[in-house]
Every structure is written in C-alpha cells, then in structure tokens.
Amino acid sequence: MQDIEIAEIRNLTQVIRETYDYDFTNYAMSSFKRRIQRVMDIYKMTSVQALTNRLKEDAPFFHEFVSEITVNVTEMFRDPSFWRVVRDHIIPNIMLNHDTINIWHAGCSSGEEVFSMAIMLKEMGVLGKTKIYATDIDKDILNRAKQGIYSAKHMDLNEKNYIRFQGTRLLKDYYSEKDGKVHMDKSLVANVTWREHNLVSGPIFNKFDLVLCRNVMIYFNQTLQNEVLKKLHESMFKFGYLAIGSKESLIWCEIANKFIVVNNEEKVYKKIKD
Numbered sequence: 001m002q003d004i005e006i007a008e009i010r011n012l013t014q015v016i017r018e019t020y021d022y023d024f025t026n027y028a029m030s031s032f033k034r035r036i037q038r039v040m041d042i043y044k045m046t047s048v049q050a051l052t053n054r055l056k057e058d059a060p061f062f063h064e065f066v067s068e069i070t071v072n073v074t075e076m077f078r079d080p081s082f083w084r085v086v087r088d089h090i091i092p093n094i095m096l097n098h099d100t101i102n103i104w105h106a107g108c109s110s111g112e113e114v115f116s117m118a119i120m121l122k123e124m125g126v127l128g129k130t131k132i133y134a135t136d137i138d139k140d141i142l143n144r145a146k147q148g149i150y151s152a153k154h155m156d157l158n159e160k161n162y163i164r165f166q167g168t169r170l171l172k173d174y175y176s177e178k179d180g181k182v183h184m185d186k187s188l189v190a191n192v193t194w195r196e197h198n199l200v201s202g203p204i205f206n207k208f209d210l211v212l213c214r215n216v217m218i219y220f221n222q223t224l225q226n227e228v229l230k231k232l233h234e235s236m237f238k239f240g241y242l243a244i245g246s247k248e249s250l251i252w253c254e255i256a257n258k259f260i261v262v263n264n265e266e267k268v269y270k271k272i273k274d
C-alpha cells in the first residue's frame with residue numbers, strides 16, 4: 001500500500017469544498033489520512049484520485065463518505081463524573097437565573113449523549129423546562145439518533161456508566177427491549193430538535209445556556225478549533241456553560257480569555273465576556 005501524499009489530500013478536500021461546500025481542510029491530518037485510507041480499503045480504491053473523482057460525481061456516495069470519515073464513537077453517560085457535575089452544579093446554577101434551559105449538543109453522533117441528558121433532567125424534574133438542540137454533520141448518524149434504537153449489546157457499558165453517575169432509577173426503566181435492540185422511551189426526547197448542522201460552515205442559529213461539544217474538536221487542527229470555538233462562544237448566553245471532552249482543552253485557543261474554568265477535570269467552562 002502506498003502512503004497517501006499530503007498534496008493528494010489537499011486536492012481531495014478542495015474538490016469536496018468546491019462541490020459540496022463541506023470544508024475538511026483543517027481536520028487533524030494524521031487521523032484524517034487514516035480515515036481516508038479506511039474508505040479506500042472499504043470501497044477497494046487504489047488511489048486517492050479515484051476516490052476524489054467518485055466524490056465529485058456521486059452525491060449519495062459523498063454522504064456515505066462523510067459517515068465513514070467522521071468518528072461516531074459514543075456512549076451513554078460517557079465520563080460519569082462529568083454528568084454528576086452537570087446534575088449537581090451546572091443545571092442548578094442555570095436554574096438560579098432562568099425558568100427554562102436551552103441546551104445544544106453539537107456533534108451528538110447517534111444520540112446517546114442526548115438521551116443521557118434527557119434522563120438526567122427527568123430525574124431532576126426539569127425536563128419539561130428544557131429545550132434541546134442536537135446537531136451533527138453526518139445525516140445518517142443523526143437519523144439513528146432520532147430513532148433512539150440501539151444494540152442491546154452496548155447497554156452493559158451504558159448501564160455501568162449510569163450506575164457510576166448515580167442515577168435514581170435503573171437505566172432499563174427508560175427503554176424496552178426487542179430482538180436484540182433497545183428502543184429508548186421517545187417521550188424523553190419530545191423537546192429535542194434534531195438537525196443536520198456543520199460546525200465549520202453552518203450558521204449560528206440560537207443562544208444557549210449550556211453547549212456540549214464533547215469529543216468533536218479533537219479531530220480538528222488548531223486553526224479550526226479556534227474558528228469553531230468562536231462560533232460556540234457566539235452561540236452562548238453570557239455566563240453560559242461550555243463542556244468539551246475530557247481529553248480536550250481550550251487553553252490554547254485565541255479566545256480562551258473569554259471563558260473561565262469551572263471544572264478542570266471535567267473540562268467545563270463558563271463564558272464571562274461577549
């Protein structure tokens with residue numbers, strides 16, 4: 001197998017930008033390259049040029065490509081200690097000054113994060129006071145999120161996380177099981193708007209008290225992290241909260257001074273300047 005050249009990747013991202021207005025230019029190079037190679041292996045393509053040509057001509061294939069190129073790994077109550085901080089500190093603090101809570105899950109993948117939020121809010125008795133937007137660039141994964149149907153095999157890990165989160169019930173109270181699949185209780189997400197949205201090129205569409213953009217910017221280079229953080233910042237009310245993934249940091253970003261750290265372990269920040 002020949003190593004992929006950076007020039008070939010540049011050409012591919014340029015063609016995608018010109019044809020579909022999706023900009024992958026500033027995705028972190030090494031993981032992006034690995035994912036390109038994976039797509040070529042899956043579709044048995046021997047050159048980046050062949051992939052580029054197919055992408056240019058075949059829009060349905062482009063959407064399959066987006067699904068393959070993005071990393072969708074997720075779980076319910078991922079990092080249970082983070083969810084305890086959301087329940088015990090963040091939501092009560094927002095509720096001090098607001099009757100309703102606006103939450104944005106940016107990069108929600110297959111929706112486990114959104115169902116975790118809804119379950120937590122229900123247990124707190126404030127789900128009915130919440131409006132949630134859940135967005136992702138990948139429309140196939142977003143459709144799966146909307147359905148709220150998951151493999152029963154994955155529920156062991158989700159259940160373990162829920163126990164560590166110290167929820168007040170059993171996770172299985174929130175779903176029914178049939179033929180190896182679990183169907184989440186749809187009433188949990190009655191107040192959720194699911195929407196295809198690209199964090200790189202998409203508009204700012206609302207203001208939020210809490211934005212979760214966890215394990216998304218990790219795939220972006222520094223330039224893109226700066227751009228996306230500016231967008232997230234603009235989408236937040238002053239004194240709103242931002243949560244990123246446990247292995248991510250805002251510290252190097254250009255507008256880091258517009259936030260303060262609320263919890264360094266769990267990577268929760270508060271917007272303090274417009």
Ligand SMILES: C[S@@+](CC[C@H](N)C(=O)[O-])C[C@H]1O[C@@H](n2cnc3c(N)ncnc32)[C@H](O)[C@@H]1O
Pocket residue numbers: 070071072073074075078106107108109110113135136137138141197198199200213214215216245
């Ligand atoms: C690893 S998942 C994170 C899911 C969840 N937030 C979590 O922490 O478990 C990353 C998600 O970001 C999405 N994503 C990648 N680039 C994006 C972009 N430019 N705009 C919106 N979503 C994007 C991917 O499609 C994927 O579903």
